[in-house]
Amino acid sequence: MITTRGLVYRYPGGAAPIRFADITVPQGGVLRVQGRSGSGKSTWLALVAGLLAAHGGALTVAGTELHRLDGRARDAWRAATVGWLPQRLALSAPLSVRRNLELVFFAAGLPVDSAAITRTLAALDVGDLAERRPGQLSGGQAQRVALARALLRRPRVILADEPTASLDDAACAAALALLRDCAADAGATLVVATHDRRVAEALPQAAVLEISSEIGQYPA
Amino acid sequence: MNTVVIAWRYLWSRPLSTVLNLFLLGLGLASMTFVLLMNERLQRAFDRDLAGIDVVIGAKGSPLQLILAGVFHIDVPPGNIPLAEVRKLQAHPQVAQLIPLSLGDNFRGFRIVGTTADYVQHYQARLGVGALWSAPLQAVAGAQVADRTGLRPGDRFVGSHGLGGGGHAHEQAPYVLTGVLAPCGCVLDRLILTSTESVWQVHEEMHAGTDGLDAADREALAADREVTIALIRYNTPLAAVTFPRRVNADTTMQAAAPAVEITRLLGLLGVGARVLEGVGLVLLLTAGLGVFMALWSAIRERRSDLALLRMLGAPPGRLVALLLAEALWLAVLATVAGIAAGQALATLVGYALQAERSITLAAGLWPPQLAAVPALALLVAVLAALLPAWSVYRADVALLSDER
Numbered sequence: 331m332i333t334t335r336g337l338v339y340r341y342p343g344g345a346a347p348i349r350f351a352d353i354t355v356p357q358g359g360v361l362r363v364q365g366r367s368g369s370g371k372s373t374w375l376a377l378v379a380g381l382l383a384a385h386g387g388a389l390t391v392a393g394t395e396l397h398r399l400d401g402r403a404r405d406a407w408r409a410a411t412v413g414w415l416p417q418r419l420a421l422s423a424p425l426s427v428r429r430n431l432e433l434v435f436f437a438a439g440l441p442v443d444s445a446a447i448t449r450t451l452a453a454l455d456v457g458d459l460a461e462r463r464p465g466q467l468s469g470g471q472a473q474r475v476a477l478a479r480a481l482l483r484r485p486r487v488i489l490a491d492e493p494t495a496s497l498d499d500a501a502c503a504a505a506l507a508l509l510r511d512c513a514a515d516a517g518a519t520l521v522v523a524t525h526d527r528r529v530a531e532a533l534p535q536a537a538v539l540e541i542s543s544e545i546g547q548y549p550a
Numbered sequence: 551m552n553t554v555v556i557a558w559r560y561l562w563s564r565p566l567s568t569v570l571n572l573f574l575l576g577l578g579l580a581s582m583t584f585v586l587l588m589n590e591r592l593q594r595a596f597d598r599d600l601a602g603i604d605v606v607i608g609a610k611g612s613p614l615q616l617i618l619a620g621v622f623h624i625d626v627p628p629g630n631i632p633l634a635e636v637r638k639l640q641a642h643p644q645v646a647q648l649i650p651l652s653l654g655d656n657f658r659g660f661r662i663v664g665t666t667a668d669y670v671q672h673y674q675a676r677l678g679v680g681a682l683w684s685a686p687l688q689a690v691a692g693a694q695v696a697d698r699t700g701l702r703p704g705d706r707f708v709g710s711h712g713l714g715g716g717g718h719a720h721e722q723a724p725y726v727l728t729g730v731l732a733p734c735g736c737v738l739d740r741l742i743l744t745s746t747e748s749v750w751q752v753h754e755e756m757h758a759g760t761d762g763l764d765a766a767d768r769e770a771l772a773a774d775r776e777v778t779i780a781l782i783r784y785n786t787p788l789a790a791v792t793f794p795r796r797v798n799a800d801t802t803m804q805a806a807a808p809a810v811e812i813t814r815l816l817g818l819l820g821v822g823a824r825v826l827e828g829v830g831l832v833l834l835l836t837a838g839l840g841v842f843m844a845l846w847s848a849i850r851e852r853r854s855d856l857a858l859l860r861m862l863g864a865p866p867g868r869l870v871a872l873l874l875a876e877a878l879w880l881a882v883l884a885t886v887a888g889i890a891a892g893q894a895l896a897t898l899v900g901y902a903l904q905a906e907r908s909i910t911l912a913a914g915l916w917p918p919q920l921a922a923v924p925a926l927a928l929l930v931a932v933l934a935a936l937l938p939a940w941s942v943y944r945a946d947v948a949l950l951s952d953e954r
Contacts, residue, residue: 381860402865409863420858424563425556436556437862479862 338386380404413485557875581830583892613806664749680729
């Protein structure tokens with residue numbers, strides 16, 4: 331579940347603060363965050379992930395009041411709660427697929443759970459790619475690996491930032507279906523930040539948060 | 551996968567830059583290692599060969615030359631001194647022990663030294679095989695001499711006049727080798743020892759020519775007998791103040807204090823050592839800048855990796871630790887390479903000096919001062935990593951990933 335009330339963020343050295351619309355998304359629900367490039371979609375995701383601290387308002391994600399946590403506590407909470415699928419996938423080039431997934435445990439300060447990695451890769455049909463480097467993967471394979479990384483610790487919230495930006499229509503549909511199914515299987519709340527109109531067609535049931543540079547609109 | 555392992559993988563994701571930085575850092579550390587080792591080895595060699603010798607007596611001339619010739623056998627002595635004068639010194643109440651050394655001949659470049667058994671005992675040398683000399687024209691070879699010339703007990707050999715090779719061969723007075731000393735790591739390793747009388751006999755035979763010597767000749771030669779150097783140990787430390795002054799003022803000989811001369815020599819060598827140290831420090835500074843540039847560019851190359859780690863929940867401190875671990879890997883690898891190269895170079899120099907029949911340097915030393923090398927490497931690595939680490943610590947994830 332995600333609930334925001336009066337969320338405000340001010341960029342360092344920036345001019346006017348950005349104020350986001352209030353929203354509530356139930357646990358297991360799907361939210362589409364949309365707005366033009368530079369409108370603040372990624373910033374909203376970073377706030378919900380606890381990467382950035384809001385300068386005002388209240389933010390509750392998966393039962394935790396993030397606005398009451400300090401940076402270190404938010405980091406620990408994020409490691410345990412959030413699965414992240416960034417726009418550029420951010421697979422580390424010098425590391426194998428398996429090592430890339432091990433980074434999840436490194437970031438959380440936990441011992442590596444090799445069985446979980448094997449299981450998750452297999453579930454996404456990329457189990458045989460574990461020893462390959464990201465440069466040896468196709469676009470679709472790389473997306474699955476990045477998704478495996480996001481799902482590895484069974485997060486309660488999955489944040490996907492422009493997941494379809496560089497995909498053709500068929501790949502876009504497949505990626506969104508995979509994302510939706512995986513989130514549903516994990517019982518996770520799925521948030522997709524995008525300005526890709528194809529996402530609206532693929533996720534017709536999703537709630538929508540419209541972000542502009544001054545104020546967000548929540549139509550539903 | 552822990553911080554050290556990830557740092558290792560990231561380090562080798564840029565092999566060329568890593569190897570170049572290792573080379574630079576390793577070169578600086580190798581220079582420092584070499585200087586430290588050579589200082590230590592020279593100091594130990596001097597201490598070992600000078601132990602128990604309070605003053606060296608010889609002909610007037612350069613005191614340093616006298617010490618180098620008489621104690622380390624790496625220079626030509628300034629001349630000879632009358633035996634009668636030496637005997638007077640031996641009887642002096644402040645003298646506990648006097649060891650005469652008579653130089654003048656060599657065998658294949660190794661010096662033949664006429665002396666007494668006290669010289670062998672002074673360095674606590676042991677016989678490897680055979681026995682010490684018991685009569686004139688018997689000799690004992692140092693371990694290095696035996697090794698290089700192949701001399702074995704029972705072999706006969708002929709000395710040549712002069713301290714280098716190529717002088718007149720004393721065919722009329724061949725030596726018989728009675729023993730070989732066990733290696734002592736001291737000056738005796740590269741000497742051939744015999745009785746003082748042997749040296750006199752060889753040279754008196756040479757002067758006799760084909761006509762031989764009659765009794766009057768022998769008496770005249772005996773009256774004029776000389777030695778080259780006398781090594782003296784005092785009865786009392788107080789003698790250090792008065793004894794050399796008296797010798798220098800009242801006799802035709804000079805007294806040189808080894809401690810003073812070697813301190814002067816090390817002072818001269820120290821200038822060279824400081825130059826080398828300076829070069830090493832410049833190399834280290836350059837290497838430090840190289841490491842800084844490598845880490846700085848690594849951060850730029852890995853912005854998305856670092857941003858992802860923050861997204862995955864890694865606190866900034868863990869990213870800093872990752873960067874520091876990468877710098878420390880460089881320091882550790884460069885330290886190993888630098889010390890290995892420094893040791894190898896010092897060993898090579900030791901072999902070269904040995905081949906030149908010069909001072910024997912102890913090999914495989916690990917003096918405590920060598921701890922400065924890894925410390926310096928760590929310091930350079932940490933200093934080079936500080937600014938990149940600080941920038942990682944302060945950057946928020948949006949800046950790291952270049953996205954908003």
